[in-house]
Amino acid sequence: MNNLKDVIDQAGKKGVAVGHFNISDSVALKAIFEAAQELRVPVIIGTSEGEAKFLGRNMASAMVKRLRVDNDFPIFLNSDHTHSMDEVRDAVSAGYDAIIFDASKLPFEENIKQTKLAVEYIRSKSKDILIEGEIGFIGSSSQVLTAIPSGIAISPESLTKPEDAARFVKETGVDLLAPAVGNLHGIVMAPDANGVLRSINPRLDIKRIGELKNAVNVPLVLHGGSGIADDDFRSAIGSGISIVHINTEIRLAWKNKLEESLKKNRDEVAPYKILEPSLEGIRSVVKARLQLFNKLI
């Protein structure tokens, strides 16, 4: 079976993107795996530091590996937004396939310095782990927001510059790069003229994605995919995005379906019955996203 690097390279060549979806539990993992298996497309499972703490890195790693080996299926595990060296060490020892070292909140020079140290450490432990670095702060909450948080890079002058991207990749030695191209973490919702809540996430700067792709020789990763318009996804993937992260949409599906389920069956106590609608809800969100990212629709 292909390793994660091959899977990402092949996606780039085909002009499609690999979907990256976060989990806090085995319900979401099962739903994501089933959607990917149905469509026969590779998939990356992510755990943030909070998600990893709740689920346990060893448990996440054991489950994903078992699914990969038993089904001979390209499913991989990524340590999403890992901020400290302690967390990096935990992810390495748990056997993660990829690690995002995120020092994007720090000034650019400091980001380069810290990321380089993380890359050196990870490479000293394993040559197989893919390492992603980030430039440009795009927020840190996978929640439903009512306004764009302050300090986030969305104005044209604050987007990642091609020369910075080139320098960052060259000096740190990362395998993957997450730039700021108008994306942000979370879904920003506001009422439209009819009072219906709609996503008002900013548009992606497609031209900048193409410029960044030309400036670096590593695959580009789009974070904060929840709430982005389908056409923006198509253009972004066509311009060089090889991995797309979705988290908030999964959280929403999990929560909304759970609320409905609890309301509908007030006397039910069996978790597997109560959680079945959440599983189905996540599966359908992930399936639709994978179809879009893999040009199946």
Ligand SMILES: [Zn+2]
């Ligand atoms: Zn992210």
